[in-house]
Amino acid sequence: MATAPVPPPDTAQLLAPFLPAIPPAAISKQPAIGILPLLSPILRQRVNILSSSSTEPWLRLLCYDTSKVPELTQIAQGGSLEPHPVSGEVEVDWDYDAEIRYRRVDQETLQALVALSNLGLAFQLVYCVGDQEGGGDGWRVGEVTTTDKPSPFSQFGGVSNIAEAERQFEEAQAKKATKQTTSATSHSLHVPNGGLEDEDDDDDYWARYDATPARTPAQKQSPAPPSMPTSQVGDHRTSSAEDAYFAQYDTVQPAMDNHDPDEEEAAKQAQIVPPLGLGRVVTHDSAEATELNETQGAWTLAELDKSDSSPTRSGDDSERHAALLHPRPASSASSNGSETVAKLEASAGKQEQNEFGVKQHVSRSIRSLYMLARASGIDRQEFERIIHTELDVLGMVEDHD
Structure with missing residues (x-):
């Protein structure tokens, strides 16, 4: 305020x-030079900028309400x-014809x-301060x-x-400040008075908590292990419960671990059936013949203990020898050859699958085209x-290639 x-x-x-x-101004596109100093700085800037790029009369720039321009x-x-x-x-009688009203925004x-x-x-x-151009x-x-x-x-x-x-402007500002102060006071925290003269009011205030429902929400059990009681019996039970809880993680097979002890144990306990022709009944004579005649083959039978051929142990030995009859590689070279053959077969199978997929893709592409x-x-x-033609x-x- 000034x-x-x-x-x-x-x-x-x-x-x-x-x-x-x-x-x-209703005809000309350029503003009159003698009128520009009479305009406020904002209106003067509006007229100068917009009239330079406009093809319409500059009278419309003097009025902000476009509905009143016509x-x-x-x-x-x-x-x-x-x-x-x-x-x-x-001709205007400025003392009689002109009416004027004021307001501060x-x-x-x-x-x-x-x-x-x-x-x-x-x-x-509008009253302007520091208008050098005006x-x-x-x-x-x-x-x-x-x-x-x-x-x-x-x-x-x-x-x-x-x-x-x-x-009027000062009164409006004072009312606005009073309203803001009242609003801030109404949002402040109200603390009950603890004086002796207001003891009854305090009793009424705290008595409101007695009016709340007696039922309380059910206690939710925490997923964490229960807290340890003070007694030794409680300590023992809590420790046992925690040990049993964490012991469950010992039986979990990691997803990224290729070694599974359960599968290894099952493979050891499984009885391997020998190939056709090798699982024949073993006698004393056939064991010796096999040992003599098949020592040079790619696959051999497990050697039998010649000293265990007594008649007294024939019942147990027959079962033990039947379990020992299984094909095994005669040398490391034969084992490597078997692995190579398996890899070649797997590679051939993948190649066949790839060729089949490519053929299916080509067929579908031709049908889509x-x-x-x-x-x-x-x-x-x-x-x-x-x-x-494309072929x-x-x-x-x-x-050409």
Whole structure:
């Protein structure tokens, strides 16, 4: 808010040279140089910037309400603003025809509205401080518009003098500050008074907790191990429960561990059936013949203990020898050869699967292309011709390579 009192505007000095420039503004695209100092800095900047790139008259730039621009243009093009042939000014009795109201919007903005009801024009003035282009401190034209109906001040409001406008603004600010203080106080924490004289009130306050329902939510059991009791029996039970809980992790097979003890144990206990022809009944003579005749083969029978051929142990030995009959590699070279054969067979199987997948993909691709060709209007003969042409081109490329 300005410290020094703001003087009222001299409407005759400010607006008298402005009125004759309104009719040319409804035709010309460039603003009048003599009118620009009379505008407020914001309106002056608006006119300078927008008029330089516009192809329309600059009168519309003086009014912010676009709905009032047609009426303002009609007034400018009428004969009411024609200057007097002798004085060269528009005849206006500024003391009688001009009505003025004031209002303060904030601490830095003081506005005034000058209404010329006989002309249908209204000038919204604003007090500017430090306006060097406009000649220093003083009132400037902030907007040119038309008067409201039925009262020219129905939207603007305001009061008849500047002092009253300042007083109303101060009262509004005081009410706003009081409202904020009251709101902050209402949101503050209220603590009951603990004095002896308010003992009954305190009893009533704490007695409210007795009115709550007797039922309480059920206690939820925590997933963590229970807390350890103080007694030795409780300590022993808790330790046992914890040991049993964590012992469960010892029986879990990790997902990334290829070694499974359960599978290894099952493989040891499984009885391996020998190949056909090797699982024959073993006698004393056949064991010796096998040992003599098959020592040079790729696969041999497990050696039998010759000293265990007594008749007294024939029953137990027959079962033990039957369990020992299994094929085993005669040397490391034969074992490596078997692994190589297995790898070759696996590689051949994968290659067959890959070839089958490629063939299926090619077949589906050709069917999809055929359906696309039919949808595009290409018949089957034309489609076959295209396929054969591409195959011939591929043959030429292969021959070239």
